[in-house]
Amino acid sequence: MAWDVRKAAEIIEAHRHLDGPALPVLRALQDAFGYLPEEATTQVAEALNISRAEVHGVISFYHDFRRAPVGRTSLKLCRAEACQAMGADELASEACAQLGTSWHGTTADGRVTLEPVFCLGLCSVAPAALVGDELVGRANWPRLAAALEKCGR
Numbered sequence: 001m002a003w004d005v006r007k008a009a010e011i012i013e014a015h016r017h018l019d020g021p022a023l024p025v026l027r028a029l030q031d032a033f034g035y036l037p038e039e040a041t042t043q044v045a046e047a048l049n050i051s052r053a054e055v056h057g058v059i060s061f062y063h064d065f066r067r068a069p070v071g072r073t074s075l076k077l078c079r080a081e082a083c084q085a086m087g088a089d090e091l092a093s094e095a096c097a098q099l100g101t102s103w104h105g106t107t108a109d110g111r112v113t114l115e116p117v118f119c120l121g122l123c124s125v126a127p128a129a130l131v132g133d134e135l136v137g138r139a140n141w142p143r144l145a146a147a148l149e150k151c152g153r
Contacts, residue, residue: 001032001033001034003033003037004033005039005043007032008029008032008039008040008043009043009047011025011028011029011032012025012029012043012044012048014028015028016047016048021048022044022048022050022054022055022058023058023062025047025048026040026044026055026058026059026065029044030064030066034066034069034070035066035067035068035069035070036059036066036067037067037068038067040055040059041055041056041059069106069110070106070113071106071107071111071113072110072112072151072152073111073112073113073131073132073148073151073152074112074113074115074130074131074132075095075099075112075113075114075115075129075130075131075144076116076117076120076129076130076131077091077095077115077116077127077139078116078117078118078119078120078122078126078127078128078129079092079116079117079118080118080123082123082126083123083126083128084127085126086126086127087126087127088126088127091127091129091139091140091141091144092116094141095114095141095144096114098141098145099112099114102114103115103116111148111152112148117130120135122135122137124137126138127139131147131148131150131151132147132151134147134150134151
């Protein structure tokens with residue numbers, strides 16, 4: 001959803017009464033819009049009477065906040081040691097090349113966002129990935145591509 005100043009103002013107003021409202025406001029805005037564009041920083045700062053630097057600090061501290069829209073499907077590749085030992089770095093390089101993006105990037109068509117994660121709990125079948133909601137063990141590019149196709153890539 002595109003940023004809507006009026007809708008954002010309604011969301012901010014609904015959460016501004018909370019103690020330490022910056023974090024709940026930002027979470028609610030991201031839930032509604034899927035990301036927090038630069039306009040969010042200014043609007044939240046003005047509404048909560050705090051500095052833009054404070055808002056930016058909250059957004060940049062928490063890795064779940066996004067500054068750009070995400071793809072319809074997430075591809076998360078494990079970066080933990082067990083997966084690295086089993087070829088995760090090579091898999092990540094191939095995924096970046098095949099998707100035409102880098103970490104935290106989204107494909108040009110807006111379908112896939114590539115993200116690193118640190119342990120999916122599949123160490124015994126490394127390297128591991130999460131495609132949408134599907135766990136993929138012994139991941140390689142053909143298996144990831146097939147999982148992405150199932151998600152509508």
